[in-house]
Amino acid sequence: MMAAFAVSGLCKRYPHFALQEVTLSLTEGEVMGLVGVNGAGKTTLLRLLTGIAAADAGSVEVLGHRLPQAQVTAKREIGFASEDMRLYRSQSLDWHIAMMRRIYPGWDDAYAASLVHRFDLRPQQTLGGYSHGQRVKALLLLCLARRPRLLLLDEPTTGLDPVARAEVLEALADVLRDERRSVLFSSHNSHDVEQLADRIAFLHGGRLIAHADKERFLDDWRRLLCLGSVPPALSSWPELAQVRHAGSQVEVKVRRWSEDLPARLSAAGLSVQRVDPMSLEDIFVTSVRAGGVA
Amino acid sequence: MNDIQSGAPAGAPPDARVHAFDHLRALAMLAGVLFHAGLAYSPLLHPWWPTADRQHAPVVDTLLWLSHLVRMPLFFLVAGYFAALVQQRRGIGGLARQRVRRILLPLLVAWPLVHWGTGAATTWAAGAVEHPAPMLRMIAEWMAMPDAPSLPPTTGHLWFLYYLLLFGVLHWAGRALELGGLLRRWLDRGMLAVALCLPGLLWPGFALAPAPHPAPESLLPQFWAIGVYGPFYALGVALHGRLDALATLRRWLPAGALLCLLAYAIFLLQLEAGLTLANAAWSTALLEAMVAGWGTLGCLACGLRWLAQPRAWLGYLARSAYWSYIVHLPLLFAIQYALMDLEWPWAAKFATAVVTTLALCLLSYEALVRRTPLRRWVG
Amino acid sequence: MKLAMNIPLIRLLVIKDWQLFQKPLAAHVLAGLFALGLLGLARPWAFYLGSLLLIVVLVAGSCFAVSTSLLEERKQQTLAFVMSLPVSPLDFTVAKLAGGLLTFGVPFMVLLLGTVVVILSTPLPDGLLVYSLLIYGHVLLAYCISLAVAMQVQSEGWNIFAMIASNLLVNPLIMLLGQIDAISVPARGEDIVWSLPAVAILSAQLLLSLCTLAFTAWWHGRKAAFY
Numbered sequence: 057m058m059a060a061f062a063v064s065g066l067c068k069r070y071p072h073f074a075l076q077e078v079t080l081s082l083t084e085g086e087v088m089g090l091v092g093v094n095g096a097g098k099t100t101l102l103r104l105l106t107g108i109a110a111a112d113a114g115s116v117e118v119l120g121h122r123l124p125q126a127q128v129t130a131k132r133e134i135g136f137a138s139e140d141m142r143l144y145r146s147q148s149l150d151w152h153i154a155m156m157r158r159i160y161p162g163w164d165d166a167y168a169a170s171l172v173h174r175f176d177l178r179p180q181q182t183l184g185g186y187s188h189g190q191r192v193k194a195l196l197l198l199c200l201a202r203r204p205r206l207l208l209l210d211e212p213t214t215g216l217d218p219v220a221r222a223e224v225l226e227a228l229a230d231v232l233r234d235e236r237r238s239v240l241f242s243s244h245n246s247h248d249v250e251q252l253a254d255r256i257a258f259l260h261g262g263r264l265i266a267h268a269d270k271e272r273f274l275d276d277w278r279r280l281l282c283l284g285s286v287p288p289a290l291s292s293w294p295e296l297a298q299v300r301h302a303g304s305q306v307e308v309k310v311r312r313w314s315e316d317l318p319a320r321l322s323a324a325g326l327s328v329q330r331v332d333p334m335s336l337e338d339i340f341v342t343s344v345r346a347g348g349v350a
Numbered sequence: 351m352n353d354i355q356s357g358a359p360a361g362a363p364p365d366a367r368v369h370a371f372d373h374l375r376a377l378a379m380l381a382g383v384l385f386h387a388g389l390a391y392s393p394l395l396h397p398w399w400p401t402a403d404r405q406h407a408p409v410v411d412t413l414l415w416l417s418h419l420v421r422m423p424l425f426f427l428v429a430g431y432f433a434a435l436v437q438q439r440r441g442i443g444g445l446a447r448q449r450v451r452r453i454l455l456p457l458l459v460a461w462p463l464v465h466w467g468t469g470a471a472t473t474w475a476a477g478a479v480e481h482p483a484p485m486l487r488m489i490a491e492w493m494a495m496p497d498a499p500s501l502p503p504t505t506g507h508l509w510f511l512y513y514l515l516l517f518g519v520l521h522w523a524g525r526a527l528e529l530g531g532l533l534r535r536w537l538d539r540g541m542l543a544v545a546l547c548l549p550g551l552l553w554p555g556f557a558l559a560p561a562p563h564p565a566p567e568s569l570l571p572q573f574w575a576i577g578v579y580g581p582f583y584a585l586g587v588a589l590h591g592r593l594d595a596l597a598t599l600r601r602w603l604p605a606g607a608l609l610c611l612l613a614y615a616i617f618l619l620q621l622e623a624g625l626t627l628a629n630a631a632w633s634t635a636l637l638e639a640m641v642a643g644w645g646t647l648g649c650l651a652c653g654l655r656w657l658a659q660p661r662a663w664l665g666y667l668a669r670s671a672y673w674s675y676i677v678h679l680p681l682l683f684a685i686q687y688a689l690m691d692l693e694w695p696w697a698a699k700f701a702t703a704v705v706t707t708l709a710l711c712l713l714s715y716e717a718l719v720r721r722t723p724l725r726r727w728v729g
Numbered sequence: 730m731k732l733a734m735n736i737p738l739i740r741l742l743v744i745k746d747w748q749l750f751q752k753p754l755a756a757h758v759l760a761g762l763f764a765l766g767l768l769g770l771a772r773p774w775a776f777y778l779g780s781l782l783l784i785v786v787l788v789a790g791s792c793f794a795v796s797t798s799l800l801e802e803r804k805q806q807t808l809a810f811v812m813s814l815p816v817s818p819l820d821f822t823v824a825k826l827a828g829g830l831l832t833f834g835v836p837f838m839v840l841l842l843g844t845v846v847v848i849l850s851t852p853l854p855d856g857l858l859v860y861s862l863l864i865y866g867h868v869l870l871a872y873c874i875s876l877a878v879a880m881q882v883q884s885e886g887w888n889i890f891a892m893i894a895s896n897l898l899v900n901p902l903i904m905l906l907g908q909i910d911a912i913s914v915p916a917r918g919e920d921i922v923w924s925l926p927a928v929a930i931l932s933a934q935l936l937l938s939l940c941t942l943a944f945t946a947w948w949h950g951r952k953a954a955f956y
Contacts, residue, residue: 103956108812110954124954128735131815141809144749151748158741159814195810502850519758526755569846570769571762 058120060084060206060238061105066114068100075100075262078114082240082255084205087232089249089270090242091340092259098242099138101259102210105240106136119205132160135199138210142191145184149177149194153201160202168201175223189220196224200231207231209241213248221248228252246337256336260344270336277334277342280308280318282326290324297346309334309342367593368435369665373657374649375428376668381421383678383711386507387703388414390483390686391696394621400472401686402483405696415562415621416614419638420645422510423582427646429514430586433521438590442522449518456728457511460676464506467680475687482690504567507679509575516571517583524584533588541598541647544585545606548643549636551581556638561621561630563638582646599651606644613640673719673728674711682707735820742811742824743831750797750832757790758836765843771851783840784864788896791872794833798825799879800888812955819950822880826946829876837872841865859927860906860916866934867902871895873938877945906930 062081067074075097082088092098103109104116107127116123121130143152149172157163172179175193183191196212212228213221225248231237232252242259243249249256250270257267266273277297286301295312306326310317318328334342390401391410437445475482476490492498505512524530537544555577556563566575589595599606617637630638657664685706689699719725747754764786767779802808811821844865848858871892878891906912912930915922 106813107954109956110952127954128815128817128820131813134813136813138809138813140806141813142806143810144807145805146749146752155741155745159738503846504850516762519762523755523759526751527759568769569850570843571766572769573766576766 058084059117060086061116061118061240063101063104063116064114066101066104066116067112068104068109069112070100073097073100073262075104078259078264080257080264080267082238084238085236086254087239087241087252088255088257089246089253090240090257090259091244091246091249091336092242093244093344096259097262098259099140099210100262102136102138102208102240102242105208106131106134133205134208135202135204135206136208136210137195137199137212139214140210141195143183143195143198146182148182149179149197152183152194152198153179156198156202162203164201164203167203168197171197171201171227174227189216192216193220193224196227200227205237207237207239207241209239211243212241213243213245225251246335246340250336258340258343266343273336273339274333276310276312277339278310278313278317279332279334279338280310280321280328281330281332282306282308282321282328284326286326287324290326297342309338311343311346367654367658369660370654370658371428371431372668373661373664374424374653376664376671377653377657378421378424378428379671379675380667380708381417382675383682383704383707385414385417385421386679386682387686387700387707390703391700394624397484400475400483400485400489401683401690402485403686403690403696403699404481405694405699407696410696410700411621412618415618416641416645418562419614419642420649423579423642423646424649425510426513426517426579426582427586427589427650430517430521430583430588431590432586433518433583434587434590437521437525442525445518446522449515451727453511453514453518456672456676457505457508457515460728461505461508464508464676464680468506468683471680471684471687475683475690479687479690486687503569505569506567507565508676509565509567510675512569513566513575513579516576517580520576520580521583521587533584537588537592537595541595542602544595545599545602545644545647548581548585548647549639552578552639552643553632553636555580556635556642557630557632559629560627561617561634561638563630578642593654596647596651596654599647603648603651606648610641610644610648613637613644617641669729670712670715670720673715674708676728677714678707678711681710734823735816738814738816739820739824739827742816742821743828746798746824746828747831750794753793753797754790754832754836757786757793758839761786761790761836761840761843765840765847768843768847768851776853783844784868784899787837787840787865787868788871788899790836791833791868791875791896792892794829795872795875795879795888795892798828798832799876800885803883804885818952818955821955822946822949825880826876826942829872833872837865837869854917854919855921856915856918858921859923860912863906863912863927863930863934864899864903866931866938867899868896870934870938870941871898873941877941880945880949 060082064079066078067076069075073095078097078101090098090101100109104111105118105123107116107118107124107130110124118130119133121127123130153168157165171177171193175190175197177186177190177194177197183194186194192212192215196209199207199209209228213224216224228239228241229252232239239252241249241252253270255267256270256273258265268276283304284306285304286299286306290296290299290308295310295314295317296308297311298307298309300307308321308326318331321328388410389395389399390403391406392399392402392414393406393408394411396402396406433445436448440448472486472489473493475486476493479486482490536547555574558574558577559572563574563578566572614637617634620631620634620637682703685703686699689703692699694702719729760782764779764782767775767782770779802811816824841862844861845858847853848861849855874895875888875892879888882888882891906916909926911922911924911926915924
């Protein structure tokens with residue numbers, strides 16, 4: 057399978073922030089969720105993937121095009137929407153659609169019309185009169201109806217009310233049914249990511265701290281509740297991400313779960329009472345606190 | 351609903367309306383030739399017009415100024431209607447391209463040629479005519495001066511094209527500033543209200559110019575000309591797609607015509623004092639505004655009633671109108687200079703000048719425009 | 730520097746800028762026509778008012794053109810949207826320069842021609858033409874500098890400073906022209922005199938304008954990416 061994108065050793069330095077040594081790839085047809093707190097470097101990574109920004113070091117290849125040199129060709133096949141992107145307030149959605157139609161030969165009018173209906177947008181109204189949610193949906197519509205091969209969405213659900221968020225997620229879920237379409241979307245809301253993504257990448261402080269299939273993440277991570285006292289050697293166990301205790305109760309978060317772990321913990325003096333799967337958010341927060349590599 | 355109630359053929363295809371407007375344009379062009387030819391035999395204009403003939407008659411003035419007050423407003427109204435039509439079909443960009451091809455380029459090409467043609471005829475006449483008009487004599491004296499100052503350039507009779515371009519710019523500006531709603535609201539009040547307030551709109555424009563108003567030939571926009579012709583252009587734009595609104599005017603036609611003639615009669619009486627370069631009195635300006643406003647609307651209503659069906663000769667005249675408009679004045683000047691020394695009665699000279707000019711216009715249209723690429727620009 | 734340009738998209742971006750600027754441009758054109766109409770009245774008070782209005786329209790038009798095309802785009806965050814379209818920095822720069830030339834250049838040329846007509850066709854001394862062209866030359870230069878600064882500097886304050894300072898320098902220029910006899914004396918006469926100082930000042934204005942635009946195009950066009 058062709059890679060939707062592949063970046064290697066990517067570095068980008070700004071006065072107060074640096075993206076460092078990011079190596080990541082996405083197979084065509086996959087959906088990757090990029091999770092990170094504000095300022096983690098998600099927007100920078102997405103800008104590098106569109107060719108809008110040039111890396112200080114490393115390489116970027118998107119849909120077979122080397123960026124930023126071939127950004128014009130690549131951007132014809134990319135739909136990019138970011139949280140800091142706005143449409144023209146003095147113009148209507150129809151005006152924007154007319155512009156997109158002239159730029160993208162694959163523009164799908166019927167799909168655009170169905171999205172207008174689904175998102176309940178008024179195409180003749182100027183965007184100055186739209187709510188924030190409507191503006192986000194309008195931007196998303198402009199990205200989706202051009203039928204891009206790669207969709208790059210930076211925080212697409214931020215600031216949306218629950219209803220608008222559900223509509224946007226539904227529309228994205230529809231897009232994902234197309235097996236040739238690849239999506240990378242960033243969010244600090246791991247629930248959205250968990251709902252849609254096949255693969256997950258965690259970004260923190262400009263570094264990629266973990267990336268894997270979603271199922272592998274969920275399979276690998278466990279939260280164990282134990283009784284006993286924490287043996288000193290436990291902190292050196294590589295499969296454990298975090299160990300906390302309150303009195304005789306010990307909470308252990310495991311980054312590489314195996315069936316023999318309860319027995320080994322028992323041998324070390326901890327009796328495992330419960331084994332629970334972890335949510336993506338919990339996995340992310342634990343990863344960040346553990347300070348890096350998952 | 352009968353024909354006139356829809357302003358023109360009720361339920362008739364839009365083409366019938368386009369025919370009516372086209373025919374009105376043809377007749378307005380004919381009126382233009384008659385007007386320019388008639389100026390030579392007007393006692394009022396005798397001291398001011400270069401082709402003024404020794405033979406003149408007061409009846410000419412009686413008819414001349416009526417056509418003068420209605421003809422150009424009608425042209426601008428028709429032009430506004432067609433501009434709105436082109437804008438609807440091709441968008442504002444298409445309208446701009448059409449204005450460049452059909453107006454700006456012909457103006458730029460025709461301007462020096464017409465200027466040269468009229469100048470050559472006048473230069474010849476200044477030396478050859480034995481009974482020159484006072485103005486021609488003045489021109490001859492001025493030409494004889496060794497260091498005669500050059501006159502500022504003017505658009506000559508092509509001022510109409512210049513103002514069409516100007517109104518094209520104002521049309522775009524009005525659209526960009528979303529002023530169309532004002533026009534629509536104006537028309538929403540009904541055609542009678544439009545007819546009643548039209549003279550009020552025209553009044554300041556007429557008051558800023560002498561009476562009868564001259565041609566705004568200066569290269570700088572003249573407020574009075576914008577004030578007089580602009581409302582007609584705007585009305586033409588507004589009437590596009592809303593000609594049904596004219597239906598209400600039908601029963602007011604006789605009364606309107608009567609009022610118009612009455613206003614014109616008073617205007618003529620005021621003109622008897624002679625022609626001055628001072629601006630018109632407000633009362634005179636109001637009379638002009640009434641005649642121009644109501645006369646033009648009346649012509650429009652009549653045109654939509656009786657000229658909506660295709661007529662071969664009118665169609666031909668309409669197609670040749672643009673070319674004839676451009677070339678008629680130098681031809682007419684040359685012919686009238688040639689007739690100046692003849693002892694014919696004014697009517698014979700007038701008829702000869704009109705027939706010969708029109709014949710030359712149509713022959714040259716046939717030979718140079720109708721079947722040649724030139725028809726794309728001036729056909 | 731890669732010279733391949735996406736011409737259809739550049740055209741589209743120019744049209745976009747034109748459409749966005751249309752409303753203020755229409756207001757400026759109306760004001761400009763009004764100023765020319767005042768000049769057409771051929772009265773002294775109308776001449777002074779008309780020429781003052783012309784300069785106001787020109788300066789305001791140039792500031793609005795730069796502000797709408799660049800500063801507003803940045804402030805309203807629509808720039809990010811434009812950059813996401815299939816454009817390279819060179820395409821973007823060329824579109825902005827071409828759009829600027831259209832939105833500023835068209836009314837500028839109309840008003841310039843109008844002024845030429847006024848001077849040549851009214852009793853005003855024809856010698857005033859050279860003097861007026863030097864003032865127009867300055868307005869053009871001020872616009873080019875404002876445009877170049879707006880493309881380079883993100884700070885709104887510095888941009889406003891660049892616009893105001895470059896345009897206000899027309900005052901010292903007018904004083905300077907008054908001091909140069911080779912320019913101020915013929916301005917009162919009927920002959921159009923292209924003296925050496927006049928030619929030098931106009932050439933410098935045109936050359937600097939051209940260099941400013943060319944440098945801006947080169948500076949931004951050579952970059953492979955926007956950031």
